[in-house]
Amino acid sequence: MWExxxxxMVMIELELRRxxxxxxxxxxxxIQPILWIVIYGSVxxxxxxxxxxxxSYTDFITPGVMIQATTFxxxxxxxxxxxxxxxxxxxxxxxxxxxxxxxxxxxxxxSGVRAISQALIILPIxxxxxxxxxxxxxxxxxxxxxIFFASGGFAATSILAASFxxxxxxxxxxxxxxxxxxxxxxxxxxxxxxxxxxxxxFSAYNPLSYVVDAVRGLLITGDLSNIIVDLAAITLFDTxxxxxxxxxxxxxxx
Amino acid sequence: MRxxxxxxxxxxxxxxxxxxxxxxxxxxxxxxxxxxQLKPTAGEAYVFGLDVVRDSGRVRRLISYVPxxxxxxxxxxxxxxxxxxxxxxxxxxxxxxxxxxEVLENMGLSQVRDHLVxxxxxxxxxxxxxxxxxxxxxxxxxxxxxxxxxxxxxxxAVWERLRVFKEEYGVTIxxxxxxxxxxxxxxxxxxxxxxxxxxxEGTSGELKNxxxxxxxxxxxxESILKPGLIxxxxxxxxxxxxFVEDGRLSVSVKGAESxxxxxxxxxxxxxxxxxxxSMNKPTLDDVFLKYAGTRLEEEGRISEVAHTRYMIxxx
Numbered sequence: 392m393w394e395x396x397x398x399x400m401v402m403i404e405l406e407l408r409r410x411x412x413x414x415x416x417x418x419x420x421x422i423q424p425i426l427w428i429v430i431y432g433s434v435x436x437x438x439x440x441x442x443x444x445x446x447s448y449t450d451f452i453t454p455g456v457m458i459q460a461t462t463f464x465x466x467x468x469x470x471x472x473x474x475x476x477x478x479x480x481x482x483x484x485x486x487x488x489x490x491x492x493x494x495x496x497x498x499x500x501x502s503g504v505r506a507i508s509q510a511l512i513i514l515p516i517x518x519x520x521x522x523x524x525x526x527x528x529x530x531x532x533x534x535x536x537x538i539f540f541a542s543g544g545f546a547a548t549s550i551l552a553a554s555f556x557x558x559x560x561x562x563x564x565x566x567x568x569x570x571x572x573x574x575x576x577x578x579x580x581x582x583x584x585x586x587x588x589x590x591x592x593f594s595a596y597n598p599l600s601y602v603v604d605a606v607r608g609l610l611i612t613g614d615l616s617n618i619i620v621d622l623a624a625i626t627l628f629d630t631x632x633x634x635x636x637x638x639x640x641x642x643x644x645x
Numbered sequence: 646m647r648x649x650x651x652x653x654x655x656x657x658x659x660x661x662x663x664x665x666x667x668x669x670x671x672x673x674x675x676x677x678x679x680x681x682q683l684k685p686t687a688g689e690a691y692v693f694g695l696d697v698v699r700d701s702g703r704v705r706r707l708i709s710y711v712p713x714x715x716x717x718x719x720x721x722x723x724x725x726x727x728x729x730x731x732x733x734x735x736x737x738x739x740x741x742x743x744x745x746x747e748v749l750e751n752m753g754l755s756q757v758r759d760h761l762v763x764x765x766x767x768x769x770x771x772x773x774x775x776x777x778x779x780x781x782x783x784x785x786x787x788x789x790x791x792x793x794x795x796x797x798x799x800x801x802a803v804w805e806r807l808r809v810f811k812e813e814y815g816v817t818i819x820x821x822x823x824x825x826x827x828x829x830x831x832x833x834x835x836x837x838x839x840x841x842x843x844x845x846e847g848t849s850g851e852l853k854n855x856x857x858x859x860x861x862x863x864x865x866x867e868s869i870l871k872p873g874l875i876x877x878x879x880x881x882x883x884x885x886x887x888f889v890e891d892g893r894l895s896v897s898v899k900g901a902e903s904x905x906x907x908x909x910x911x912x913x914x915x916x917x918x919x920x921x922x923s924m925n926k927p928t929l930d931d932v933f934l935k936y937a938g939t940r941l942e943e944e945g946r947i948s949e950v951a952h953t954r955y956m957i958x959x960x
Binding site for chain 2: 394397398401404405408409412413477478479480482483484485486487488489490
């Protein structure tokens with residue numbers, strides 16, 4: 392346990408060091424979510440066709456778009472694991488005394504570092520266009536901790552997928568194919584009540600919905616009535632994916 | 646398909662051991678088993694008395710491994726790579742800085758420690774990888790094609806550093822290579838592997854002597870020889886062995902000077918036109934040719950791997 396925690400910290404340190412040297416990826420990845428908030432948000436907001444529970448539409452989708460962006464980061468983090476399999480890094484890591492599961496969890500959680508920096512870049516722009524966040528530091532920090540842990544689960548999802556897709560090109564397609572359905576079949580852009588019944592059913596199993604719900608509650612609406620369910624769902628999601636990814640990790644190297 | 650078949654090897658502590666073999670001989674598979682990455686389907690392997698399957702955790706504390714592919718992060722500095730690995734290996738905090746400085750110094754990388762690895766040359770990256778492997782002062786170091794794709798000067802630099810480590814710390818070095826000269830110069834013991842089997846093992850001198858005296862090589866005009874001709878040559882008392890490979894006839898003999906005229910006679914009688922003749926002491930290349938049945942297609946292979954490494958660097 393202590394050893395796993397230590398390895399997670401080392402992997403997080405690695406990500407921080409990489410980010411310190413080069414943040415271009417994070418900047419470029421911020422363009423798309425900013426377009427969602429600035430353009431899509433204001434256009435759809437002026438239609439006033441979507442019930443958002445008293446907040447403006449742009450405010451409503453900001454957490455959703457932020458989570459979509461951070462999920463992108465963590466899903467494509469799995470791509471990096473495939474890259475590392477092509478190079479010798481993964482092989483070398485597996486010959487160190489570090490256990491395999493601590494490597495999987497460590498790498499997954501390290502994606503949270505990138506995810507958080509991604510969310511932090513979107514934040515000032517959202518503020519600039521007038522998104523009203525709840526001025527509560529404790530809520531704020533909690534939201535980012537949730538993003539951090541949820542990213543670990545999504546990165547583990549991509550490690551799991553990467554262990555079946557052994558080439559980079561295939562994985563690029565799979566990455567998109569995972570994220571877009573998760574995004575559209577969630578409450579990121581519209582409340583679940585608006586969805587057709589089948590999609591609503593799917594949304595109940597969509598981890599992204601729980602993350603968006605928790606973060607929206609903390610950052611925008613202040614409505615924390617579902618937070619316990621949200622946290623339980625995220626914990627379950629992380630646990631299951633960490634286990635599955637650790638098991639399938641062998642496939643990546645063989 | 647068996648990647649390895651009845652491999653039976655013993656490596657002595659503190660020596661440099663070279664595993665030679667053509668592509669697909671099973672060298673990398675063997676190394677991946679010894680480094681606990683793959684489980685053998687049958688058979689046993691021990692590293693310093695520890696079973697690589699049952700005691701894999703303890704084995705990993707004793708060994709270091711440098712894979713053939715690039716194994717450092719290019720978007721951080723050399724020092725940072727070592728720091729991350731030092732932490733993964735669990736080196737105590739108060740020794741960490743000193744050990745990293747030491748391996749950087751030993752590998753001649755102190756000047757560039759804070760530069761991004763992406764700016765390093767191929768040889769520097771290789772030395773950094775070996776520096777990572779040296780962090781824990783392993784009892785045995787596994788190197789998969791340690792100098793592939795490097796220019797001769799960089800290869801020499803890598804080996805000189807490795808030799809110092811071996812002598813100073815008594816590290817056992819186990820390496821795969823297809824550079825004959827490297828095995829010849831730096832390995833205490835050599836094993837030749839082909840199609841998953843160890844075909845011959847010994848010191849470089851023993852292997853060369855096993856071919857008998859000298860080698861007479863003929864470059865012939867035609868590439869297909871009649872079996873009768875080879876039988877005829879084998880009949881000569883001083884001939885030890887004959888091997889043929891596209892237009893080259895190599896005859897291992899005792900007393901080249903006195904045998905050559907006989908050989909020329911036989912060839913002339915059979916109407917074979919000889920373009921060139923050379924007489925040599927056997928080289929490791931000849932050993933390889935005899936035991937693995939083929940020369941290494943060095944050029945094609947090296948450029949291919951160098952290309953792969955390059956592509957990996959580009960990401």
